[in-house]
Amino acid sequence: MRPSLSKSEEELMNILWRMHQAPMRDLIEAYPDPKPAATTIATLLKRMRDKGYVDFKKNSSARLYFPLVDKEVYFSGQINTLIRDFFDDSAGQFASFFTKRTNLSKDELRALRKIIDAEINKK
Amino acid sequence: MRPSLSKSEEELMNILWRMHQAPMRDLIEAYPDPKPAATTIATLLKRMRDKGYVDFKKNSSARLYFPLVDKEVYFSGQINTLIRDFFDDSAGQFASFFTKRTNLSKDELRALRKIIDAEINKK
DNA sequence: CGTATTATTCTACAAACGTAGAAAGAATAT
DNA sequence: ATATTCTTTCTACGTTTGTAGAATAATACG
Numbered sequence: 001m002r003p004s005l006s007k008s009e010e011e012l013m014n015i016l017w018r019m020h021q022a023p024m025r026d027l028i029e030a031y032p033d034p035k036p037a038a039t040t041i042a043t044l045l046k047r048m049r050d051k052g053y054v055d056f057k058k059n060s061s062a063r064l065y066f067p068l069v070d071k072e073v074y075f076s077g078q079i080n081t082l083i084r085d086f087f088d089d090s091a092g093q094f095a096s097f098f099t100k101r102t103n104l105s106k107d108e109l110r111a112l113r114k115i116i117d118a119e120i121n122k123k
Numbered sequence: 124m125r126p127s128l129s130k131s132e133e134e135l136m137n138i139l140w141r142m143h144q145a146p147m148r149d150l151i152e153a154y155p156d157p158k159p160a161a162t163t164i165a166t167l168l169k170r171m172r173d174k175g176y177v178d179f180k181k182n183s184s185a186r187l188y189f190p191l192v193d194k195e196v197y198f199s200g201q202i203n204t205l206i207r208d209f210f211d212d213s214a215g216q217f218a219s220f221f222t223k224r225t226n227l228s229k230d231e232l233r234a235l236r237k238i239i240d241a242e243i244n245k246k
Numbered sequence: 247c248g249t250a251t252t253a254t255t256c257t258a259c260a261a262a263c264g265t266a267g268a269a270a271g272a273a274t275a276t
Numbered sequence: 277a278t279a280t281t282c283t284t285t286c287t288a289c290g291t292t293t294g295t296a297g298a299a300t301a302a303t304a305c306g
Contacts, residue, residue, distance in 0.1 A: 006293055010208065024253065037296050042254060047293090061303070062253065075209055076224045082205070083225075085133065086198055092231035095221070096238050101199045102206075106246045108215035113239050115219050116232050123229045129263055147283065160266050165284060167264090184273065185283070 002052045002069075012044050013053060013067060013074070021066040125192075126174050135167050136176060136190060136197070144189035 005013060015030045016022070022030075028041055045065060048054040056063040079094075087094040104112065128136060138153045139145070145153075151164055168188060171177040179186040202217075210217040227235065 003292095008294060014208065036294090038253075039255090039296050039298095040294075043295075046255080071209070072220070072224070075205075075220070078205060078209075079221065079225070082198075082201060085137065086194070086201075091225045091227055092234060095225070095227065095231070095235045097195070097198070098202060098218070098221070099235065099238050099242060101195070102202070102214045102218070104214050104218065104242070106243060108218070109239050109243045109246070111215060112218045112222065113236060113243070115222050116236050116239065119222060119227075120229055120232045120236070123232070126262095131264060159264090161283075162267070162285090163265050166266080169285080170263090 005048070005051065005053060009044055009048050009051075009053075012041065012048065014071075016054065016065060016067045017071040021064045023062040023064055025062070027065065125176065128171070128174065128176060132167055132171055132174075132176075135164065135171065137194075139177065139188060139190045140194045144187045146185040146187055148185070150188065 012027065015027055019026065019030060024038065024041060024045070027045075028035055028038055031041075045054060049056075053067065053069050054065055055068050056065045058064070083089060083091055083094045087097070099109075099112075135150065138150055142149065142153065147161065147164060147168070150168075151158055151161055154164075168177060172179075176190065176192050177188055178191050179188045181187070206212060206214055206217045210220070222232075222235075
């Protein structure tokens, strides 16, 4: 089991997911101001490599860093943790909580219903 | 803005939510084996008080600790953070991802649809 | 090539966390 | 009332995190 990412590692991970693959300079570039020091990013990248979330390939010049874990996969993990830790492992309970609590617009709710219907039909 | 809870603080918070209010001995009791040392719990409670998530009242004998933040409130916060950090702040996007990704049973999906319909009607 | 620039590693350090012993204070049991 | 037990605070210590300077290695530019 991979150690989990810290907050600021997650932030960088998000940038990586958006860019798919990038050299460090572009990663820094992608940060909102105030951008962290280059060495800070470097440290994070190193730690994330150690944790197994990132790797790089070298094509001539600078390293191209890229994520080793899909956003979807990572994300489902997060949700599942939340569900396990707070909802007694019941996704249904979580879902209903979520639906009531989040302020989805009427349109979003309709869209969601559509998806659910489709899912029901798949089963 | 309250500082956020760490993993082990969250665990204790969950116990508190379940028990509503309890003296330390009962909190320890509620932990799964191997239970942490009493002083560990005490430290956590202290830190959680400092962060504003817990308080206690004294009625004669030992302190009764209780949560200052509702599970629902805390929890919505967590989800919103997730949505903000990973879904570009779109709850709809999150919802559809969630629905597709989680293995809800047919019944759970039906129940969820019911809730959604109710929500749609409210709007 | 040789120097300027950028990338990477090393080292560091303060704050937060996980965990708990030692000490002190409070409750209780006999 | 005193010994025993439980609670709370204090202190501590190793680990992880956030952050970045100094040093070094790699690359680019003239």
